[in-house]
Amino acid sequence: MLIVKKFGGSSVANRERIFNVARRCIEDYKKGNDVIVVLSAMGDTTDELLELAQSINPNAPKRELDMLLTTGEQVSVALMAMAFHSYDVPAISLNAFQVRMHCTARYGNARFKRIDTERIQHELEARKIVIVTGFQGINKYDDYSTLGRGGSDTTAVALAAALHADKCEIYTDVDGVYTADPRIVKNARKIDEIIYDEMLELATSGAKVLHNRSVEMAKKYGVELVVRSSLTSEEGTVVKEVVKMEKMLITGVAADRNTVRISAIGVKDEPGIAFKIFNTLAKNNINVDIILQSVGRNGTKDISFTVSEEDLKEALAILEEKKEVLTIKELTYSTDVAKVSIVGAGMLSNPGVAAKMFESLFNSNININMISTSEIRITVLIDEKDTEKAMIAIHDGFGLND
């Protein structure tokens, strides 16, 4: 069996944890399995490197930032190889150049295009544990590009897909996917199995346990994902195409505080204006989330939408610059908002799920600013201060703790 195991930065933050990871991998290796280990940078390394860069040049070119950041994972994989060798287990560390993990040239936010398997296969055939740097690829200019936060999850899934691995295990500091963040909702329940689509909606809605691109890729290539704890031997959560029937309307609740609402006030009520606004943002790679259009005064309308906090400054600048063309009278924004979402394939065939969600919020006296839905997700924008109360109310309202 070929197993890809991914460990995040906190799982390799110090000597003790590195050896803990090594021992877990050796267990599988000694059973005769081929093992690929994907690692993030140790502990807070990435943040420390970013700080260092900031001290040199607050507007450092992204290409050079990636050149800097990729050293973090290389340190992790080299040390991990040394740990394996101290147990007399053959192992080899490889970076993106050595594997040849081809990705797009978008520095800081690249996507994999293809991964060469020759070198890894060669090392696996020699019965070595292969340790690969997460988070990084090489682009068409023969430069490093990083995949953005959480990118190591995607590295693991991409390797599992390219090498037709039997399993891809994502190790984290929680022991699986929960019906809600257990730090907020005390009686949240661990989910044993979840389908790709639900996991994708949860990841996109703020559940930090898996990087959404990794789920997308796992779905596309049918990679069975397991989310489990690096500290315990609990079973974890399996993410796959079909799960055994559970009579749950919804699978989980997620919240995302990393969101801001922007409002374009007094926009001319003409066809095409909304299109122009969102097209302008899209061309600048700004993802727009919930959209609300309301009638304003004197033949105008107000268009509100949410973007992630990182994009706020750029979005405002772009709209400000094109204010006249876009017929915007005034731009306002609020950062004191949060998205709360419920996700569940069960809602497809069950009307009344939204009503139940709104009822739970109403009972807790929480005001809804905006609403957005997909086939298996309902998201509301509320005041940020109400986030925790909302999650608990919804979790209880749907009886998710049973």
Next chain:
Amino acid sequence: MLIVKKFGGSSVANRERIFNVARRCIEDYKKGNDVIVVLSAMGDTTDELLELAQSINPNAPKRELDMLLTTGEQVSVALMAMAFHSYDVPAISLNAFQVRMHCTARYGNARFKRIDTERIQHELEARKIVIVTGFQGINKYDDYSTLGRGGSDTTAVALAAALHADKCEIYTDVDGVYTADPRIVKNARKIDEIIYDEMLELATSGAKVLHNRSVEMAKKYGVELVVRSSLTSEEGTVVKEVVKMEKMLITGVAADRNTVRISAIGVKDEPGIAFKIFNTLAKNNINVDIILQSVGRNGTKDISFTVSEEDLKEALAILEEKKEVLTIKELTYSTDVAKVSIVGAGMLSNPGVAAKMFESLFNSNININMISTSEIRITVLIDEKDTEKAMIAIHDGFGLND
């Protein structure tokens, strides 16, 4: 003009020094020159990484050590690129994979085989300052190999040779090559010009200002080397093939405390025994320096030689293992020894140089244990405690301060 500039770890140890280096390079760039910058890892980074490795596995595989250590230079070059960009000067950092600096597979002590110039030339043509990681290459397995301590000097010279640079400047924390270490010999004098062979002998004899392999390579490819300070704008020392006549018998004095004497006692007085001993050591990549053979008792002889301290343990182990074959009765060693050398092309045509050196030592009451000479160098092995006294005595004896 194409200039290669190499800066060591202390020259890029912090933000201020990084900007200092950037400004010096921009000066040359703005005059219309093409500039390649070779950097070592920042400050004590390499030592810190070695400590980290030690904490994981004291016998870490050298391949993984090199994978770890090469991150140090990558951090330096990325930060330096950011510094250039903060002055709006286009610059790009490149590691050994990107340049394709091919070297031998001897981890921790590799040698360059060839360097591809395409990528660097492409970037220079785009009028970018090109910043290259020192100390590292890639080997035939597509893995990193490092060049050993001081290897960044060799990187700079190798790049200068491959790209036919007009000049290769080695920046360091002293302002040139001195007639002796100025920390020890207070009236030591800076040398304006020195020929390759003398520089090579000085570097091999313990003068730390240049890595001896870099001088070897500079001589082979006729690269004009300049050694100068990264902190002042002093002229420095030029290393080249022919220098203007100076009526100096000797050019400099150097000392090397990193040496140990090993004695093989009671070896059979038969032809071929000495050859076998040194052949065994050579096969294990142990460099033997001074050799002294003396007649022992009962048809035996004693063979003494020096090796560097790093090799002591291994040399003893190898000889111990083959003691019988090599007819060695007893192995002894001493670490309390040092080599002091004088170097000068002038001694070729001047008899009596050795006598003058020995006289200076005699006058200072310093005992000579062993002697070794090349055409332009005389080295004596003395007690380590006498090192400084010997250097001063010789420096004065030859009137090197004039």
